[in-house]
Amino acid sequence: MPSNMKVHLYDVHTQATTPFEGALAAISATPLDQRMRSVGANEIRLENCLTPNTPANASSYWLLDFTNLRFKNGPGKANRVAPMTGFSLGPDDGFGEETAALYDPSKKVLLIQYNHHGPRASAICSYISSFFPGVMLDYELSIRLNPNAALKLQRQSILRKIDAKITPPKISSSMRKSGTSLDNALSISNSIGGNTIEITISASRSKSSKLDFQKAHEFISAIKELMSNGDAVERLEVEGRPSPGAPIETIDLIEERIETTIYNLTLGSDLRYIQSSRWEGLLKARNGWGAIL
């Protein structure tokens, strides 16, 4: 089992007078049993919060752990040589999934562990924003995108797949600004009734197969030209390898998010990654991103 986690970087925006750390401090001052809030279909809680520069947390960042609580059906206890059994749960027990986060107050960025089942960034954001009844704290998290996706594409010497989704251009002000005549604008949007065009060009399944490098790049730049037409291109993903035999990399040329993978997390005896290990991972990620923040 791979003991790693992905970390994404979010910028925290707010128009509220309370800074983000103020909200965190207020939430962590609330007793644990009153910290639960419903966000969508889930119940979310700030499980643990370490204020910076304290004996428990020597770093200058806020260390956070959010949980998604679930009191519906859940997994069972498995064993290779014994039949499946359930966990012995008390009447008020359920299941929970954890997402660690790190907040850097000086840069106003939030690093969030990617846990598919745990609270996601959007849920965390609305949890904090709507924690205090009657007070809407207006926080917004926007994922930091990688400006170097194009560079990453240049590194791929072998291209295997291009996947594009295009919305046929509708008459828009960007068309007018770019100087398309009304006559042409009407003709373009009149062509077919379809709403989206999806194109996938992929090499055959065999390991050594690849797309024609020159033609693939021509196709990509043709699609990129379309992008200047506002939101015409919804998705443009390229799969490639930097060198023969290297693992396949997927590059999202529209929304290449900044991401890092933290390896070698410590697994507890209860098969959960231990909290301190996930926090250490986030601290590592924060230090690794020092240059881009």
Next chain:
Amino acid sequence: MKLLVEKYYPVLLASAAAYAWWRFSPSFPRDEKEFLGAAISVGSIFTGFIATAKAILAALPNDSLMERLRESGYIKDLASYLTQALYGCLSFSVYGMAGFFFLEQQSPSLGKFYAIGWIFLAIFSLTAFHRVASLLIKIISHGSR
């Protein structure tokens, strides 16, 4: 075609025609009165068409296409094309009528400078009319499968 070209090609073509008339000075057909009368009729037919087109456009349902034309700002261009066509054709007719008075003064012929103005307005109203007419047909047939 670029928006800039679409905006100015009637003026450009009309200017080119006026220059060509000045350069080569061809003459009007011999019976200038009847010729002017015919030209006035053409001008008024065009004016009538554009005025009707404006009414149709105003009455078109506020569906997605009109909405998008409005949002994108193209409606300003369309309105300006319609205005140019309307006043171009109207002034072509009026210019023709004024020609009758000039003809009284400087009989038997209208002279070169009147002719240059006439060809300018003729080409301008013709191309402006063509521009609006083709756009209107596209708008009306928009969305047909």
